[in-house]
Amino acid sequence: MQIPHWFWFAAVVLLFWGACGIFQKLATNYISAESSLVWLILGFILIEPFVYPGKSLLHYSKENILWGLLSGVLSNLGAWGLYVAMKSGGKASIVAPICALYPAIVVILAPFLLHESITLRQGLGVLCGLIAVVLLSV
Amino acid sequence: MAIKKVLKTRWLRYSLFCVLLWGPYMIVSKLGAREIPAPTMQFLFTLGSLPVGLALLAGRRFKLEKERKGISYAILTGILSGIGGMGLFAAYGSGGNTAVITTATSLYPMVTVVLAVLFLRERLNWIQVIGLGFAAAAFVLFAY
Numbered sequence: 647m648q649i650p651h652w653f654w655f656a657a658v659v660l661l662f663w664g665a666c667g668i669f670q671k672l673a674t675n676y677i678s679a680e681s682s683l684v685w686l687i688l689g690f691i692l693i694e695p696f697v698y699p700g701k702s703l704l705h706y707s708k709e710n711i712l713w714g715l716l717s718g719v720l721s722n723l724g725a726w727g728l729y730v731a732m733k734s735g736g737k738a739s740i741v742a743p744i745c746a747l748y749p750a751i752v753v754i755l756a757p758f759l760l761h762e763s764i765t766l767r768q769g770l771g772v773l774c775g776l777i778a779v780v781l782l783s784v
Numbered sequence: 785m786a787i788k789k790v791l792k793t794r795w796l797r798y799s800l801f802c803v804l805l806w807g808p809y810m811i812v813s814k815l816g817a818r819e820i821p822a823p824t825m826q827f828l829f830t831l832g833s834l835p836v837g838l839a840l841l842a843g844r845r846f847k848l849e850k851e852r853k854g855i856s857y858a859i860l861t862g863i864l865s866g867i868g869g870m871g872l873f874a875a876y877g878s879g880g881n882t883a884v885i886t887t888a889t890s891l892y893p894m895v896t897v898v899l900a901v902l903f904l905r906e907r908l909n910w911i912q913v914i915g916l917g918f919a920a921a922a923f924v925l926f927a928y
Contacts, residue, residue, distance in 0.1 A: 650880055650927070651878045651879075651880065652875040652879075652880030652885050653888075653926070653927065655871045655874040655875035656871070656872075656885060656889050658867070658868065658874075659868045659869075659871040659872050659875065659889040659892065660888075660889065660891060660892045660894070660895050661868070661895060662864045662865070662867045662868030663864075663865065663889070664892045664893070664894070664895020664896045664899060665864050665895070665899060666861045666865045666868065666892075666896075667895070667896030667899070667900075668896060668899050668900060668903065668904065669857045669860050669861040669864065670857075670858075671900075672854075672857040673854050673855075673857035673861060674854070676849070676851040676853050676854025676857070677849040677854030677855065677858065678849060680840055680843075680844065681844070681848045681849050681854070681858070682854065682857075682858040682861070683837070683840060683858075684837050684841055684844075684848060684858075685854075685855050685858035685862065686858050686859070686862035686865065687830075687833045687834070687836070687862060688837075688858075688862060689858070689859040689862015689863040689864075689866060690826075690829070690830040690833055690862050690865070690866045691834075691862075692859070692862070692863060693826065693830070693863060693867070694827060694830055696823075697823035697824065697826045697827045697870070699821075699823070699827055706819055706824070707819060710816045710818070710819045710820050711820070713812040713813070713815040714812075714813075714816040714820055714825050714827075714829060714832070715828050715829075715832035716812045716832060717812050717813045717816060717825070717832060718828065718829040718830060718831060718832020718833040718834075718836075719833070719836060720805045720808055720812065721805075721806070721809045721829070721832075721833070722832075722836035722837065723805050724801070724802045724803075724805035724809060725802070726840065727798045727801040727802035727805065728798070728802045730794075730798045731795040731796075731798035731799040734793070734798060735794070735795050736793070736795025736798070736799060741799045744796075744799040744802075744803060745799055745802045745806065746890065746893070747803050748802075748806035748807045748809075748810065748886070748890065749807075749810075749883065749886045749890045751803060751804065751806070751810075752807050752810045752811060752882060752887075753883045753886075753887075754807075755808070755811055756811070756882045756883045760811065760814060760882055762881055762882055764883050764884060767925055767928065768881060768883070768884050768925065768926065770925050771884065771887065771921075771922045771923075771924075771926045772883055772922070774919070774921040774922035775887035775888065775891055775919065775922035777915075778891055778894065778915045778916070778917075778918035778921075778922055779887075779890050779919075780915075781911050781912065781914055781918065782891075782893040782894055782896075782897055782915035782916070782919065784912070784915075
């Protein structure tokens with residue numbers, strides 16, 4: 647079995663975002679979810695000096711820089727939507743699994759926007775993953 | 785009738801708003817990460833986060849709770865989330881399939897569930913156990 651390269655990076659995501667779930671929960675024991683999102687963004691800012699690219703930023707295409715900026719906008723607006731949904735009377739056990747379905751959107755859009763397709767085995771993996779993430783979010 | 789009523793609820797609209805933004809968030813992350821290294825993508829991501837943070841602050845008239853523990857946990861969440869985000873950009877930049885990487889990384893609640901059992905002494909329910917089983921199956925299918 648040969649583990650794909652991306653797998654190790656994905657493991658980093660799982661560990662760190664998994665831990666985020668715990669600390670987010672602890673944070674919202676003391677402050678509102680909306681406030682926690684603002685402070686969370688401050689956490690992002692604290693990393694900035696360590697990832698500051700300097701002049702090398704000028705070497706990248708404007709289009710890709712725009713995608714990078716847009717990723718921050720979309721991610722945080724989506725998180726705000728999640729919090730508003732919960733504040734508007736949505737049960738966490740229903741809202742969270744709905745929001746966890748975002749990979750399904752990627753599966754639908756990727757062939758058109760990225761010209762990528764998945765194999766049958768990968769498709770089965772995606773299906774298992776979607777079922778897993780919904781069950782784990784309940 | 786009941787379904788019609790649910791479809792009109794505010795919480796469902798915002799849940800769909802969330803899922804409809806997080807999907808494209810992954811697509812644009814992939815598009816950017818094809819050329820831009822992960823740390824720089826994280827730098828740009830944070831710049832993109834600022835207007836949303838400012839809008840939230842303005843919406844609250846620049847008043848936030850001052851509970852120190854909550855603030856510390858939230859900031860720590862941001863730091864951990866940022867490091868995880870760099871992992872996501874690196875995974876996308878490595879050239880793997882976007883749908884597969886997105887699904888694999890979306891399984892982070894399984895780590896949360898396990899950590900909650902270990903550190904918060906929460907108990908797993910049977911639905912979560914089945915979820916962990918499906919997550920394991922997904923990883924086996926992705927790894928081969």
